[in-house]
Amino acid sequence: MARxxxxxxxxxxxxxxxxxxxxxxxALAAEAGVELRWRPFLVGPLFAAQxxxxxxxxxxxxxxxxxxxxxxxxxxxxxxxPISRPDPxxxxxxxxxxxxxxxxxxxxxxxxxxxVYRAEFAEGQSIAEPPAVAALLDRLGLDGSMxxxxxxxxxxxxxxxxxxxxxxxxxxxxxxxxxxxxxELFWGNDRLEQALAWxxxxxxxxxx
Amino acid sequence: MARxxxxxxxxxxxxxxxxxxxxxxxALAAEAGVELRWRPFLVGPLFAAQxxxxxxxxxxxxxxxxxxxxxxxxxxxxxxxPISRPDPxxxxxxxxxxxxxxxxxxxxxxxxxxxVYRAEFAEGQSIAEPPAVAALLDRLGLDGSMxxxxxxxxxxxxxxxxxxxxxxxxxxxxxxxxxxxxxELFWGNDRLEQALAWxxxxxxxxxx
Numbered sequence: 001m002a003r004x005x006x007x008x009x010x011x012x013x014x015x016x017x018x019x020x021x022x023x024x025x026x027a028l029a030a031e032a033g034v035e036l037r038w039r040p041f042l043v044g045p046l047f048a049a050q051x052x053x054x055x056x057x058x059x060x061x062x063x064x065x066x067x068x069x070x071x072x073x074x075x076x077x078x079x080x081x082p083i084s085r086p087d088p089x090x091x092x093x094x095x096x097x098x099x100x101x102x103x104x105x106x107x108x109x110x111x112x113x114x115x116v117y118r119a120e121f122a123e124g125q126s127i128a129e130p131p132a133v134a135a136l137l138d139r140l141g142l143d144g145s146m147x148x149x150x151x152x153x154x155x156x157x158x159x160x161x162x163x164x165x166x167x168x169x170x171x172x173x174x175x176x177x178x179x180x181x182x183x184e185l186f187w188g189n190d191r192l193e194q195a196l197a198w199x200x201x202x203x204x205x206x207x208x
Numbered sequence: 209m210a211r212x213x214x215x216x217x218x219x220x221x222x223x224x225x226x227x228x229x230x231x232x233x234x235a236l237a238a239e240a241g242v243e244l245r246w247r248p249f250l251v252g253p254l255f256a257a258q259x260x261x262x263x264x265x266x267x268x269x270x271x272x273x274x275x276x277x278x279x280x281x282x283x284x285x286x287x288x289x290p291i292s293r294p295d296p297x298x299x300x301x302x303x304x305x306x307x308x309x310x311x312x313x314x315x316x317x318x319x320x321x322x323x324v325y326r327a328e329f330a331e332g333q334s335i336a337e338p339p340a341v342a343a344l345l346d347r348l349g350l351d352g353s354m355x356x357x358x359x360x361x362x363x364x365x366x367x368x369x370x371x372x373x374x375x376x377x378x379x380x381x382x383x384x385x386x387x388x389x390x391x392e393l394f395w396g397n398d399r400l401e402q403a404l405a406w407x408x409x410x411x412x413x414x415x416x
Binding site for chain 2: 185
């Protein structure tokens with residue numbers, strides 16, 4: 001049987017549009033016959049490098065208002081629960097991202113990631129504090145405090161930083177981002193379908 | 209016969225994604241049974257107000273690289289000619305926007321707008337200098353130099369400024385933007401289909 005093409009899915013726990021992709025990507029990838037590689041990372045350092053000390057949706061209020069309304073519409077369109085905003089926005093995603101980085105070697109990465117986003121944007125809960133992250137892990141039948149301890153190890157923190165460097169060096173500037181095996185970059189939940197099509201070899205007319 | 213719903217289409221001549229919408233919107237609006245109101249405007253003053261002195265695609269190079277590649281893919285997907293980049297980017301759109309503002313009372317606004325974008329992004333020509341704008345008008349069988357003179361009148365410049373103020377006061381922060389009669393704002397070429405659906409009363413499940 002031929003190897004299935006792979007799509008890398010780079011997501012950030014504080015990102016509203018990453019939430020939409022996290023909830024949609026499994027079914028769409030299965031349908032397309034694409035293997036996913038889930039890549040949790042922090043966009044904060046990328047934003048800081050371009051001079052932003054918060055989400056652009058806070059820095060530019062008109063853009064932020066439009067984003068929240070768009071997110072409500074898109075959630076409704078995709079059959080997701082009504083959006084419930086966490087306070088503050090964006091949530092500090094360091095603890096969740098450390099846990100997810102550690103989870104890249106474990107089979108709970110995907111259910112954990114979905115649980116974080118559901119708590120944050122469908123239930124409006126804080127996911128910033130380590131106890132909140134531990135509780136989400138516990139609810140999956142895992143040992144949350146053990147995992148957070150392992151996730152705080154220097155080797156895991158270095159891996160998280162290395163992932164951030166990899167993101168920047170591969171042209172990533174925001175989340176969600178999809179990267180195909182031949183290096184094609186698709187930014188934003190709106191490009192999920194096109195990224196999957198590209199991954200299986202469907203190129204829009206005439207493009208190489 | 210019932211009045212057809214109207215959608216306002218706010219576009220900026222320097223904007224790459226406005227180009228895609230300009231080329232797609234007539235057929236889609238006709239199919240949806242929606243009347244269009246074409247609203248040329250300048251995003252420069254809005255960008256300047258949030259501290260940008262150029263296109264965000266220049267200020268943030270990784271974002272810019274991804275945008276140009278995305279534009280190539282999207283143009284191919286929509287059956288448009290290969291993208292040809294004007295130099296410099298963004299083009300100074302003041303002269304074209306003055307002409308289009310004057311054209312809001314004339315039946316050549318739409319063909320003129322399409323001609324500007326085609327020259328700029330399909331042929332990579334400069335549309336910045338008044339003679340280039342006059343030539344595009346001439347090619348439509350109009351009197352370009354007469355129109356540019358009328359467009360430079362104080363009343364037309366005031367109208368252009370008033371349109372910019374209106375854009376800001378109605379929540380517009382970029383282009384293209386679509387505004388429905390009930391004030392729903394959709395930003396970006398990716399939302400053209402949803403904006404038309406909203407205009408005819410199709411709301412995503414559960415939304416008011």
